[in-house]
Amino acid sequence: MSGATPVGFRDRAREALADPTLREALLSIRRGWPHARARAIARLPEFDALRDHGRAIKDHVLAHLDLYLERFERAVTASGGSVHWARDAAEARRLVLEICKRAGARTVTKSKSMIAEEIDLNAWLEAHGIVPVETDLGEYIIQLAGQRPSHLVGPAVHMTREEITELFARHHGTPPSERAEELVAEARRVLRQRYLEADVGITGANFLIAESGSVITVTNEGNAELTHGLPRTQIVVASIEKIVPTMEEAFTLLRLLARSATGQEFSTYTTVVTGPRRAEDLDGPEAFHVVLLDNGRSGMIGGTLRSMLRCIRCGACLNHCPVYLAVGGHAYGSVYVGPMGAVLSPVLYGIETARALPEASSFCGRCEEVCPVRIPLPALLRYWREEAWRRQLAPPAARWGMRLWRHLALRPGLYRIASGVVARVLGLLAGRRGALRRLPLAGGWTGSRDLPAPEGATFTSLYRKGVR
Ligand code: SF4
Secondary structure, eight states: OTTOOSTTHHHHHHHHHTOHHHHHHHHHHHHSHHHHHHHHHHTOTTHHHHHHHHHHHHHHHHHTHHHHHHHHHHHHHHTTOEEEEESSHHHHHHHHHHHHHHTTOSEEEEOOOHHHHHTTHHHHHHHTTOEEEEOSHHHHHHHHHTOOOSSSSOTTTTSOHHHHHHHHHHHHOOOOOOSHHHHHHHHHHHHHHHHHHOSEEEEOOSEEETTTTEEEEEESSSHHHHHHHSSSEEEEEEEGGGEESSHHHHHHHHHHHHHHHHSOSSOSEEEEEOSSOOTTOSSOOSEEEEEEEOTTSHHHHTSGGGGGGGOOOOOHHHHTOTTHHHHOSGGGOSSSOHHHHHHHHHHHHOHHHHTHHHHSOOOOOHHHHHOTTOOOHHHHHHHHHHHHHHTTOSOHHHHHHHHHHHHHHTOHHHHHHHHHHHHHHHHHHHGGGTEESOOTTOGGGTSSSOEEOOOSOOHHHHHHTTOO
16 A cells, blocks of 8 residues: 555654754645635534434444445446455456556556555556656655655645745746746646557546436546546445435535535536447547455444444545644544544554554544544544554553553552652652653653643642632
8 A cells, every 4th residue: 555554653753853844844734625625614504413323324424334435346247347445455457457557558647546556556656657747746756756745634734835836947947936836737737648558548536426426526727537538447346435425415525525525516617427338429548447346345334433434535534633733634644644644553554553543633623523424523423442452552561551550450459549649759759840751651741841840730620629
């Protein structure tokens, strides 16, 4: 998976916290999308009812997923296309490569797809002599930079304009241009030629419509339209939970998606594609393939993580998460980042590898508050923490510490005595300064600031005296 791994999260997070350029970029998310979302929602009084409806649609689909997937396959086949089933990333990569080879592809254009990231498609195609060209501006930028996306909606949101200017000048051999409009025009010039050269177009899917076999993509740049409209062969890579019964349900979810993601009422381009080109069509591909990826998702349906499959990849939970907004996406070392990534990554990489991600949460609950399909993200993060505990993945010191705490917490009298002793000792250690620079066995509390010492009293004793 993109050569990335969540191992090393702590070190990468520390580096990210010390990076002033990244801090500036993350600040622009904090100042932008959450406010745009709030304004868009204020203009739509039925937004909460729409969220309930969205949740109900996704729950219904998940309860009948086999039925809708089969219906989708029949509809795609009836329209002249083909559906291919992939159990895991390796199978999906193999299927895409086979289609590309049959099409004699040397260059493929791609529009933004998290599933393509999940199966590490670009590296695989390159290793087999096929050049993948990203056509979403953000994806194009990070492809040139040799990086992974750092955000679901804005893949290059961590980069400054100066960095992009330098990158374009280096790769395009053009004089550096400072203005955003000039950079966009430059990317457009380069990409236009690539669209014309491509043998295959690969897109993701925001929704798959079971009744008609249609694929819906949304973009703000129109690049998905050119990706599936110009090459002779189109491949859609999508995960199984993207299915919805009808167009009507898809449009309910689209109303939630754009508002939650960027505060737009609707994305600039919403495109519906059904099968290959028909005799009366002016354009469109001659061959149309959909690769449907499971990759652990069917295993989530019957368990605690089922609600995570409602996710419509809006990114709102990232934009409101204090951890994501402090360390950015690359610290996670995963394709999926922020709160939703901290829940999904252990499914993809295993909790042994991704254990640090569910730990990286303040449990403030903002992610659940803003999630358009009401995914209980904190509860799912807690599930993974409990799972890690059950498998004894925490370091021995942490496990002993928690056992000791549990022992005391179950004995209120003993807890009061022990906490009273600790409060007194901390008060003595702090002395007249009233604060501790270092805390034995709990250095994280004093790593970046002094800890004010308790003044001889515990929370319980103050509470009993009625001090508020
Ligand atoms: S978990 Fe919810 S808020 Fe986060 S990306 Fe998915 S749908 Fe959006």
